[in-house]
Amino acid sequence: MMICNEVSIEYEKDIVVARQKAREVSKILEFGIVDQTRIITAVSELARNIFLYAKQGTVKYEEIFEEGKHGLKISFKDKGPGIEDVEFAMQGGYSKGRSMGLGMSGSKRLMDEFYVTSILEKGTEIVIKKWL
Numbered sequence: 001m002m003i004c005n006e007v008s009i010e011y012e013k014d015i016v017v018a019r020q021k022a023r024e025v026s027k028i029l030e031f032g033i034v035d036q037t038r039i040i041t042a043v044s045e046l047a048r049n050i051f052l053y054a055k056q057g058t059v060k061y062e063e064i065f066e067e068g069k070h071g072l073k074i075s076f077k078d079k080g081p082g083i084e085d086v087e088f089a090m091q092g093g094y095s096k097g098r099s100m101g102l103g104m105s106g107s108k109r110l111m112d113e114f115y116v117t118s119i120l121e122k123g124t125e126i127v128i129k130k131w132l
């Protein structure tokens with residue numbers, strides 16, 4: 001059965017739910033412990049960003065097959081303020097100091113693919129992928 005799950009982010013406790021779902025789906029897909037941890041860490045950071053900067057949004061988990069590869073795609077969507085300068089924000093080190101996390105740049109390093117689409121005053125969509 002293909003995996004497709006969604007968690008909505010509105011309250012801080014929803015970040016824990018998003019983490020738990022990341023753990024659950026990465027286990028079911030039989031990622032190794034190290035990759036499971038990478039996925040959970042990236043999900044924590046990006047779900048927390050939704051909560052902090054956009055107030056609310058969704059995290060969607062999908063099992064994917066592409067070009068003979070099998071993996072997990074996770075999409076983070078919000079209708080928040082958007083990111084003014086994505087390239088700058090992705091440079092890392094850049095932080096409003098509101099979190100001690102690894103940031104978007106750190107999350108990108110943990111994943112195989114990482115895409116950001118952000119439109120000011122419309123919102124942000126981040127898609128991450130990890131291959132088995």
Ligand SMILES: Nc1ncnc2c1ncn2[C@@H]1O[C@H](COP(=O)(O)OP(=O)(O)O)[C@@H](O)[C@H]1O
Pocket residue numbers: 045049050053054078080081082083089092094095096097098099100101102103104105124
């Ligand atoms: N979903 C989002 N909506 C709006 N702005 C965001 C979002 N995610 C990240 N940002 C902006 O990008 C910056 C960098 O994010 P990040 O790398 O996670 O570092 P930090 O959260 O520690 O500031 C944030 O400070 C914020 O201004």
Ligand SMILES: [Mg+2]
Pocket residue numbers: 045048049099101103104
């Ligand atoms: Mg952050």
